[in-house]
Amino acid sequence: MPAHKHVALITNANKYYDRGIVKGVADYARKTGRWSVYFEDDPLTKMPNLRTWAGDGIIADLEDEAVVKAIAGVKVPVVGIAGGGGVAARAKVSYYVDSDDRQIGCLAADHLLERGFRHFAFAGLPSTPTNPWVHARQEAFVERVQEAGCDCSVFIGRYKTASRWEALQKEMVKWLKKLQPPIGLMACDDLRARHVLEACRRAKIHVPESIAVIGVDNDELVCDLAAPPLSSVVQNTHGIGAEAAALLDQLMRGRRPKSKWRIVPPLSVACRQSTDITTMEDTLVADAVRFIRENVSRRIAVDDVLDHVGVSRTGLDQRFKQQLGRTVHQEIDRVRLKLARELLRSTDLPLDRIAARAGYIHAQYMSTVFRRSLGRTPGQDRAMAMD
Secondary structure, three states: OOOOEEEEEEOOOOOHHHHHHHHHHHHHHHHHOOEEEEOOOOOOOOOOOOOOOOOOEEEEEOOOHHHHHHHOOOOOOEEEEOOOHHHHHHOOOOEEEEEOHHHHHHHHHHHHHOOOOOEEEEEOOOOOOOOHHHHHHHHHHHHHHHHOOOEEEEEOOOOOOHHHHHHHHHHHHHHHHHOOOOEEEEEOOHHHHHHHHHHHHHOOOOOOOOEEEEEEOOOHHHHHHOOOOOEEEEOOHHHHHHHHHHHHHHHHOOOOOOOOEEEEOOOEEEOOHHHOOOOOOOHHHHHHHHHHHHHHHHOOOHHHHHHHHOOOHHHHHHHHHHHHOOOHHHHHHHHHHHHHHHHHHHOOOOHHHHHHHHOOOOHHHHHHHHHHHHOOOHHHHHHHHHO
């Protein structure tokens, strides 16, 4: 039987993102049954003494500059997570697993665009050597909304932490008051979104009526404590952890995987009150879109939407095309496909149950829609999300 491998898991246990990754690593380690893991939640002891530690491999969060410096010279295999590719290079880490930050920005933009916003904003952080992910999310978000013909204001600010809380709030309030509502705003993560929500409260700006806010990470404690509860992009942290563990396992076996850089896409958006609004100039279209979103799992058709709003198909299609650039039928198909993909990525439900929940007649028809729209089957789409 192969000998046990001693692995150091160097993460920040106070970060929700890292805790999800730890769970993914733990599940992989349990399946192998051959790992002993060094893991400490105390920030002062999260890293073993690498000069004396007799280990076989390391998985490390590279957002900590001290960690980057400490692991730069180690002789055992290292897989980096978080921080970005540039940080991995400085840490002399060849193998790296991270979030798809561009896809995160696009997913947040699509979530707000679907709600009819035409003016947007992004709240980021001052740049540091270990947070290139902020710029990647900002760039993708801005590009996505500009492609839709919309404008976007960007806030960076001088302060990135709550240690300068009052100064941070003062400059953020000043920025928010200059924006022309209604605004769809993405914050680079949930903590920055919390800063935005507090600034809105101080400025007496209503959320989501004047500014709808979405964060990233779906830290449930932060999201549920926020006022109002915060919508957030759900990252596949478990998948990142499992992927990092599998990669390290191969390295410790003496193998050299061809793919050194692995990017894991986000799962979905957890919609809460902070974006629970449809803002469109045409209130009838807004009502129809809301009806579709809330009832798509009931196998609704165009006639159901027409009955709800009391308008002819020709008239409603014209108004949909003016507001959204697509017909009522196309919007139903889009929302149904989006729901099916979210269920594929966030659950292990069988295809027949996913088809039923998304409002398809049966799984075979859902597969036909996937092949026609995406060029792949539902099973292939699920596998891509897990790769």
